[in-house]
Amino acid sequence: MWELSPVSEELLLHVLIQGCLWLTAGSLVLWLGCFGYRLHRLRLNRQDDALEEKLTGLVLEEISGEILQNRPFLRLPAGQRRILLRVLQNLIAQIKGSEQAKLIALLQREGFMEAALQTLAAGPAEERQAACTLLSYHADPAALAALHGALRDPDLGVRLTATRALMQKDQIASLRELLARLDLSPDDPPLILAEIFTRLPVRLLDEAVHLLGSPISDEWKRMLAIALGRNQVHAALPAIVVLCEATVPRLRAAAWVALREMGDPLAGQHLLAGLHDPSATVRQAACQFAGAFGGPESLAPLQQLLADADWWVRFAAANALYDLGGEGRQLLERHSTTADDLDVGLQVLREREMEARYGA
Amino acid sequence: MEPDQMILAVSAAAQGLGWFMLTFAALHHLSYTLHTILAFSELRRARRRERHTLDEWFFGSKSTPGISLLVPAYNEELTVVENVRSLLTLRYPRFEIIVVNDGSKDGTARSLIEAFRLERVDLRRPHPAPCQKIRGIYRQHDYPNLLFIDKDNGGKSDALNAAMNYARHPLVCGVDADSILDHHSLLKAVRPFIKQPATLIAVGGTIRIANGCEVRNGLIVREGTPGKLLPLFQVVEYLRAFLIARLSFSRMNSVSIISGAFGLFKRSAVLQVGGYTLGTVGEDMELIIKLHRHFRNRNEPYHILFVPDPVCWTEAPESMAVLRRQRTRWQRGLCEVLWLHRDLMLRPRYGGVGMVGFPLFFLFDIIGPFLDLVGLIVLPIYWYFGLLSLEFMAAYFAVTVLYGVFLSMMALVMAELVIFRTTRKRDMLALFFAAIAENFGYRQLNLLWRIEGIWQFLRKRKGWGEMTRIGFNRPRPPV
Numbered sequence: 001m002w003e004l005s006p007v008s009e010e011l012l013l014h015v016l017i018q019g020c021l022w023l024t025a026g027s028l029v030l031w032l033g034c035f036g037y038r039l040h041r042l043r044l045n046r047q048d049d050a051l052e053e054k055l056t057g058l059v060l061e062e063i064s065g066e067i068l069q070n071r072p073f074l075r076l077p078a079g080q081r082r083i084l085l086r087v088l089q090n091l092i093a094q095i096k097g098s099e100q101a102k103l104i105a106l107l108q109r110e111g112f113m114e115a116a117l118q119t120l121a122a123g124p125a126e127e128r129q130a131a132c133t134l135l136s137y138h139a140d141p142a143a144l145a146a147l148h149g150a151l152r153d154p155d156l157g158v159r160l161t162a163t164r165a166l167m168q169k170d171q172i173a174s175l176r177e178l179l180a181r182l183d184l185s186p187d188d189p190p191l192i193l194a195e196i197f198t199r200l201p202v203r204l205l206d207e208a209v210h211l212l213g214s215p216i217s218d219e220w221k222r223m224l225a226i227a228l229g230r231n232q233v234h235a236a237l238p239a240i241v242v243l244c245e246a247t248v249p250r251l252r253a254a255a256w257v258a259l260r261e262m263g264d265p266l267a268g269q270h271l272l273a274g275l276h277d278p279s280a281t282v283r284q285a286a287c288q289f290a291g292a293f294g295g296p297e298s299l300a301p302l303q304q305l306l307a308d309a310d311w312w313v314r315f316a317a318a319n320a321l322y323d324l325g326g327e328g329r330q331l332l333e334r335h336s337t338t339a340d341d342l343d344v345g346l347q348v349l350r351e352r353e354m355e356a357r358y359g360a
Numbered sequence: 361m362e363p364d365q366m367i368l369a370v371s372a373a374a375q376g377l378g379w380f381m382l383t384f385a386a387l388h389h390l391s392y393t394l395h396t397i398l399a400f401s402e403l404r405r406a407r408r409r410e411r412h413t414l415d416e417w418f419f420g421s422k423s424t425p426g427i428s429l430l431v432p433a434y435n436e437e438l439t440v441v442e443n444v445r446s447l448l449t450l451r452y453p454r455f456e457i458i459v460v461n462d463g464s465k466d467g468t469a470r471s472l473i474e475a476f477r478l479e480r481v482d483l484r485r486p487h488p489a490p491c492q493k494i495r496g497i498y499r500q501h502d503y504p505n506l507l508f509i510d511k512d513n514g515g516k517s518d519a520l521n522a523a524m525n526y527a528r529h530p531l532v533c534g535v536d537a538d539s540i541l542d543h544h545s546l547l548k549a550v551r552p553f554i555k556q557p558a559t560l561i562a563v564g565g566t567i568r569i570a571n572g573c574e575v576r577n578g579l580i581v582r583e584g585t586p587g588k589l590l591p592l593f594q595v596v597e598y599l600r601a602f603l604i605a606r607l608s609f610s611r612m613n614s615v616s617i618i619s620g621a622f623g624l625f626k627r628s629a630v631l632q633v634g635g636y637t638l639g640t641v642g643e644d645m646e647l648i649i650k651l652h653r654h655f656r657n658r659n660e661p662y663h664i665l666f667v668p669d670p671v672c673w674t675e676a677p678e679s680m681a682v683l684r685r686q687r688t689r690w691q692r693g694l695c696e697v698l699w700l701h702r703d704l705m706l707r708p709r710y711g712g713v714g715m716v717g718f719p720l721f722f723l724f725d726i727i728g729p730f731l732d733l734v735g736l737i738v739l740p741i742y743w744y745f746g747l748l749s750l751e752f753m754a755a756y757f758a759v760t761v762l763y764g765v766f767l768s769m770m771a772l773v774m775a776e777l778v779i780f781r782t783t784r785k786r787d788m789l790a791l792f793f794a795a796i797a798e799n800f801g802y803r804q805l806n807l808l809w810r811i812e813g814i815w816q817f818l819r820k821r822k823g824w825g826e827m828t829r830i831g832f833n834r835p836r837p838p839v
Contacts, residue, residue, distance in 0.1 A: 013755040016386065020758035020766070027769035034776040035788055042785070129413045157413020189414070189554040194423040223423075230422075311486040350482045 048083055055080075055087045063095075063102040085112060089130055092137065104137050113138055117146050125155040132158060136165030144171055151181040156188055160195070167199055175200065175207045190219045197227030205233050212239040218246075222254040229258030237264055244270055249279035256285035265293045275301040280310040287313065291320030299324065303331055306345060318348040374747035381735035382756050388724050388732075389763040396770050398608035403778060405611070406667060415547055418554055419453055425553060426454040426529030427546055427624070432519030433459055433537035437466040439675070440537050441475040446578025447535070448503065452546040456505040458523040459537070463492075463513025476500050478508050489521035489635025497526070516620065517636035517643040524635055527627055534644070536621040538675050540570060540580060545670040549624045552665050560663045561629040561651055564618030565670035566602045566779060569595045572787075573673065580673055583780075585787040585794075590683060591676040592790060593798040598676075600771040603668055603778060610666035614652075614712025616721070618664070620644035622672030629655075629662075640700075642693020649701045652713045668778045684809050691813025694725055699817075729810040732760070736804060761799045768795035 076084060092103050107113060116131035123131065132150050135143040148171070150162035159182055163172070172178050184193070200208055205228070212224050225243055228236040240262070243255035256274055259267040271294060274286030287305060290298045298320075305317035321328040336345040418424050429447055433440050440459070447457050461469040472478065478498035492514035499507050511522050520534055531553060535541060542548075549563050572586035586592045609615045618625075620643065630636075633650045636643045648664060655662040677683040698705075698721060705722065707714040739756055742748045772795055776783075783791075 010751065013749075013751045016382075016755040017751070017758045020762040023766045024762045024769070027766045027773070030773050031769050031776075031792065034773055035792070038776065038780075038783065038788060039785060125413050155413055157417070160414070160417060187555070190557065191421055191423045191554050192414070192417065195417055195421050198422070226423075347484050354481055354483075 051080055051083050052087055055084050056091070059084075059087055059091060059103070059106065062106060063099050081112075081115065084110070085115065085130070085134075088112065089134060092134070107134065107137070113140075113143065117142065120146050120150055120153075125158060128153060128155065128158045129161050132161040132165055136161075136168060139169070144169070147171070151178070152183075156184075156192065160192060163196060164199065167201055170201050170203065172201065172204060175204045175211060190223055193220055193223040194227055197224050198230055200227070200231070205231065206235065209233060209236045209239060212236060213242070218248050218251055221246075222251055225251075225254050225258040226261065229261035232262050234262065234264055237262065237266060241267060241270055244274060249277075249282055252277060252279065252282045253285045256282060256289050260285070260289040260292055263293065265295075268293055268295055268298070271298055272301060275305060280308075280313050283308065283310070283313045284316040287316035287320045291316075291323035294320065294324055296327070299328055299331060302328070303335070306335055311344065314344040315348065318344045321345075322348055322352055371747050374742045378739055378742060378748050378752060378756075381731060381739060382752070382759060384728075384731050385735065385756065385759045388728060389759060389767070391720060391724065392604070392763075392767050395604050395608035396767065398611040399604045399774065402607045402611035403668065403774070406607075414551075415544075418550065419451070419547060421453070424453050425531050425550065425557075426456070427452060427531045427533050427550065428523070428527035428529040428627070429455060429457045429533050429535050430520050430523035430527065431457060431459045431535050431537050432462055432516050432523065433464065433468050433472075434462045434513070434516070434519070435464045435466045435468060436537040437464070437468045437471050440468055441471050442575075442578045443537055443540060444472065444476070444506065444578075446540050448506065449543070449577075449579065450541060450546055451543050452550075454529070455546060456507060456528060458507045458509060458526055460509045460511060460519040460523045462511060462515065462519040469508075469510050472508055473498060476503055476506060476508075478506075483507075483526070485526050487521075487525045488631045489524045490638060491518045491522035491525065494522065515639060515643075517638050517640055520643070521635040521638070524627065524630060530627055531624055532627045532630065533622070533624045534620055535672065536674060539567075539621045540575065540578060540673040541622065542671040542673070543579065545622070545672060546624075548670040549622075549667065552663075552667060553624070553626070556663060559661045560665065561626045561655070562615075562618055562648065562664045563624045563670075564606065564615065564664075564666045565622045565624075565672055566668050567598055567619050567621050567672050567674055568779070569598055569676045570673035571676050571678065583783060583787070585790040586676070586678075588678055589794075589797075590680065590802075591678055592794045593802045594676040594683075596768050596771065596791060596794045596798055599775045600768060602666075603771055603774040604767070606666040607668060607774075609712070609717060610664075612712040612716060613663060614717045615664045615666050616648055616652075616713055616717040617645045618648055618666070619672075621674050622670070637700075640693070640696060641689055642697050645693060645697045646700065649697055649704070649713065652710060653701065653704065656710050656713075671779060684812075687806060687809035688813035688816055691725075691810045692817045694721060695814055695817035698722060698726065725810070726814065729807045729814070733804075733807050733811065735760070736807075764799040764803060765796050768798065771795075 088103060088107055092100060092107075095103060112134065116134045119127050119131040120135070128150070132147060135147055144166075147162045147165050151159055151166075153159050153162065163178065163182065166172050178196075182196075197208065208224060208228060212221060212228065216224075221243065225236070225240050229240065237259075240255050240258050243251050243258075246252050246255070252274075267289070271286060271290055275283060275290065275298070277283050277286065283305065287302065290302055294302070302317045302320050302324075306314055306321075308314050308317065318332055321332040332345050332349065336343065336349055431444070431447070436443075444457060444459060459472060461472070478500050480496050481499050483497045483499075492512040495510045495512065497507065497509050507526060509522055509526060511519065514522075524532055531550065533546065533549070545565060549565050552563050553560050569586065569591055570580065571588070571591040572584040573580045574582040574584060585595060606615060606617070623644065625647075629651060630647065633647070633654045637646050637650065640646045651662070651664065677686055698718065701718075704710045704714040705718045710718075735756065739748060739753065743750070743753045772791055
């Protein structure tokens with residue numbers, strides 16, 4: 001049988017004791033380091049808060065027209081100018097009109113635009129993003145060049161803030177070029193695309209429609225279709241209608257969402273296919289379109305869908321019949337007279353009555 | 361047998377048992393050290409993954425997924441109104457709150473209906489997740505994102521299922537009615553869902569102790585530490601559990617628990633596994649294991665993550681009796697889940713959960729308390745009778761107690777890196793003291809409660825036991 005010799009036993013115990021002691025001592029020292037750093041941070045935070053309050057007062061006095069003696073902002077040391085930058089950012093987001101113009105003038109006078117340019121070149125991500133926001137209030141070539149440069153920033157948030165600023169200034173020449181420069185990876189959230197596509201300036205919409213018809217990833221198509229629908233770009237209708245026959249159900253459902261957002265009744269001629277789609281999500285989206293823009297030809301398929309296997313499709317079909325009004329609502333009421341208490345038709349009638357009472 | 365031989369045999373047995381105990385304790389803590397290393401690694405990854413610069417985009421986007429907050433309430437009359445008010449102020453673009461009164465015996469339903477002037481409405485939805493009979497559904501047009509469901513008592517799982525059936529949004533978030541969510545917690549918890557919309561099915565956040573914090577209008581306005589020892593120890597315990605154990609399991613994609621007090625789930629995934637299993641005590645852990653099992657069986661890619669910075673605050677028990685009930689219940693819940701899903705144990709098909717999580721739980725949370733307790737009682741006796749050396753006892757003390765101090769300190773360091781924002785000097789010193797002191801008595805007491813929980817499980821005791829709530833910022837009853 002394996003046995004420890006007295007020497008090795010003693011050694012093992014010694015190693016265990018020493019190991020635990022050193023680890024514990026190490027962790028205590030580490031914690032003490034954290035404690036010291038925390039105290040330092042707390043002191044700095046207190047100073048920063050006090051300074052922020054003081055500077056906010058000074059800036060408000062400055063833009064309210066009072067003449068300040070000795071230009072106090074110029075004398076601030078570099079660390080405190082960081083706080084002033086924060087104050088100005090907060091104020092510029094809250095103040096509008098002529099006072100905002102005064103703030104922008106103050107930013108220029110105090111050299112914050114140069115500071116923002118420097119931050120954009122070599123600051124932490126949050127500050128680079130803030131710098132992009134500040135630069136978006138300037139129209140000179142240096143600010144624009146910096147914002148164009150920020151499209152290649154390693155941080156996606158900074159790139160998107162620069163994109164938004166350039167879009168506001170209508171400085172994006174081409175959507176394809178923008179997407180290429182943003183260099184979005186499959187790991188980046190698809191929602192970001194939706195945001196870019198939704199905020200596209202009118203000038204780029206034609207290109208966006210072309211892009212929808214070109215071979216891009218399904219996720220991009222989905223986001224682009226919905227964005228074009230939301231922006232009511234009717235020129236995109238043929239490309240979106242093509243998506244109604246895509247092989248991926250998520251794409252087909254997105255196409256029907258886009259068509260409803262677009263509100264083009266011309267899409268109604270493809271509605272039957274959507275209402276008979278094998279995917280419940282697509283049928284549900286098509287029902288919602290039918291409720292908003294369907295004609296008399298959609299009554300019969302919607303009535304059939306009141307017996308769909310999926311509860312939510314039945315619910316959407318009942319809502320669509322209600323929304324169609326007239327004959328649709330009569331169909332729903334007739335259906336409800338023969339249905340049991342848990343039927344969707346009855347449920348929709350009750351909920352709509354409730355909504356009417358609440359004014360929802 | 362000769363007396364000399366007998367003495368030798370007893371001595372050898374004592375030595376053998378002593379070394380077995382020491383090895384087990386060392387292995388136990390070694391596993392925690394590995395957890396700590398993995399937790400730091402996951403923290404680095406999480407830092408890279410979470411881009412705070414995108415938050416404003418998510419907040420302002422029409423495409424940010426909506427969240428239904430599911431709030432089961434049972435005898436929560438004291439805290440429920442304040443907590444719903446706090447939930448209503450959360451910073452998130454699109455969310456609804458579904459409060460479920462699970463047949464409370466106190467005035468939970470009445471206080472909610474009166475406070476929010478709720479009116480009964482006729483709303484029916486299919487029940488893909490089983491639940492008890494719904495007595496009534498209430499809402500108020502002034503609070504369009506608040507829905508109140510009054511139902512027969514069926515337990516927490518049943519209440520969560522009922523809320524899930526009425527949820528409108530693709531993401532659902534279970535929140536305890538006695539908890540307070542940080543203002544930005546939903547926005548922080550949703551980030552991974554936005555990034556991995558196809559494969560992510562659940563995200564858990566950190567639970568922190570609210571005792572000692574200043575609460576105003578249902579919001580934590582100043583972080584603080586409890587003035588009493590028992591909740592103070594629990595603060596360190598929670599930090600250790602969340603910031604070390606769960607982060608490290610997240611690193612291995614084998615998160616086995618997302619606390620029922622705060623967890624965000626993809627609704628469709630939860631409904632695919634039939635919602636919460638009724639009649640379970642550890643319903644939160646059971647759901648996660650069901651999800652692992654379901655997606656592994658179907659060979660579908662999925663992720664369950666723990667992200668440390670979304671924080672939910674909860675009230676910790678301040679009396680020994682209530683804490684004991686809570687801990688025995690947790691242990692029963694663990695036993696129940698391990699038993700229900702015993703076929704996952706050591707099965708490579710179930711990945712980290714089957715090969716790492718389950719064996720560790722079984723070894724250190726089921727067998728461990730017995731061995732640790734035996735070690736604490738028997739080894740000093742052996743030493744007293746000269747069967748073990750003083751060096752041996754010192755080594756055992758070092759491995760069980762000093763190592764515990766090391767782990768608690770690492771949890772405090774981690775908290776400092778991740779979640780502490782406004783901790784004051786006084787609070788840090790209190791936590792420092794607690795991280796050392798909890799190793800002398802409190803952890804040993806927990807061993808007893810764990811053993812009691814296992815005993816109750818073996819005797820098939822069900823039920824939650826009475827959980828007395830004092831309520832945030834309310835006068836404490838005299839001790």
